[in-house]
Amino acid sequence: MLTLVEPRPRITPVSWNKAMRLGRRARALMATWRSRARQRQALARLDEHLLADIGLTREAQMVECSKLFWRCP
Secondary structure, three states: OOOOOOOOOOOHHHHHHHHHHHHHHHHHHHHHHHHHHHHHHHHHHHHHOOOOOOOOHHHHHHHHHHHHOOOOO
């Protein structure tokens, strides 16, 4: 009997390793983005006294807090 359906492609160990590596990198990147967003939210809540303690001005605070989470510090 002749079938015209191709066999289902198998996942090779090499492609599985690449997929796992990509997944780990994506998870690490998402964790970095979440951390950055939380840090900028915390920075936005600081008052003048606490900003002076860490050596930032209100303008510097506003610039940093206005950055999107995927932008580096």
